[in-house]
Amino acid sequence: MKRLILAICCCTVFVCAAASGAGAADKVVFQKNSLYQYISVIEDPAKRERYIINNRRDLIQGGMAIDAPNRLILEYTRMAFMTLAYLGREPRSVLFVGLGAGSMPRYLNRHYPEAEIDVVEIDPDMVEVAKKYFSFSEGPRMKVTVNDGRVFLKRTKKKYDIIFLDAYQGGEIPFHLTTVEFLREVKARLKDDGVVVSNIISPFKNKFFDAMIITHEAVFPQLHIFKGRQSDNFEFIAPMKPHDLAGIAVTAQKIQEAKKLDINLAIIATSGGEASEYRTHARVLTDDFAPVNLYQHMQSPGK
């Protein structure tokens, strides 16, 4: 019995240690068990950066440099703006599915103040956190709706120039935001020259990565994949009208100079490739068949 109690005590200590999150040096600013996740806001005092981490893991959901809140510190958030080159004109209406720290909508709003930005976020606490700790604010041209992303897309009558898909719960995309039916609903809400970008995390080439390629290709005429250099993120960019990568690189350079963007779109353009370079064996994900969580832990059979 004593041994049992000791064992339980040890476990408790271990769990508490694990719960303290990223590094010992990080300062926990805020913690809350929300309806959907365990949200912690932590600060790295050395780097002067603030992050949202999830579910007691180190998976970063969003981040901000405290002294330079307008910089995009996460690589994938910079990569996602390659969509501007596909659109090739000023965006007028943009949708973000998944708010996180809100750095992307904030960045877009700063550089394109005329654009109407909608954000749909399922977790009301995440909206509060973004406002309180990450300088996010709503305005006449930036609105947040608390709802499920798919339900929002099905209900809205609006059409968008760019749709950013970045809805994660823990480390996973909820299955109903991965299927061919969902992507068709996304496509139906894009303008004729619109573009969608999906943030796909794949630390190793897993079966989910393969399935997402096939599923995007089933809906959109083209899919380009941009690979993170410092992270495990891939940005899947699917435009309504096909573009060639060389042309995209040129447009990216022009936009970067014209808009004085602090992200190097021209360099990011060189990390892009045709989806066919990743040709793999997988099934299209459907509302009926989408084992997302399991596929994320399975090695891709293709490579």
Add this chain to the structure above:
Amino acid sequence: MIRFIVFICGAVVMSFEILGSRVLAPNFGNSIFVWGSLISVFLAGLSAGYFLGGRAADINPSSRKLGLIISAAALLLVTFPLYGIPVCDRVFEQVPGLRSGPLVASVILFFVPSVFLGAVSPYTARLMICSLHTSGKTIGSLYALSTLGSIAGTLLTSFYLITLAGVQTLIVIQGIVLLLVSVPLFFMKLSCRIGRTSGAE
């Protein structure tokens, strides 16, 4: 045999509930409201089933009637692909509320089958209680078996079955399994006379 049937019915209830979340998600999302609706509707169905099953079991109980209860649930599951998605689409259009949408859809799709499946446990208990001295043991072990079945159904579905086949296919297969286990009940001559002696031993 009859214990095995109780186990299977327990497994199907929870497996169907897990799959139910996948049926609702395309229209109603994955919000806390969807899970809340789904779980409470299943529990409401089960409790109605326990109540009605217990009542029905007091009127000439027979294994044939138990077979009918299970095959009624089976029929609803086998035909699910015919009405599952159309019902969700329709409710999505008619009921705009974030909470009421998934709740209404859950009631239409999941309440009746869980009533039938809930009725199985008390009905079986009635059939099996042939000695008042051990009725506690009989009821206890049936509840344990039913719940063990539910655990098996939950784990199997969420860990493995979801990767093997589509949601609609899995629901149909569960219906077929229910039909198969109900067949022997029509040939068993299981009945108890204890009710008629009103327990005077």
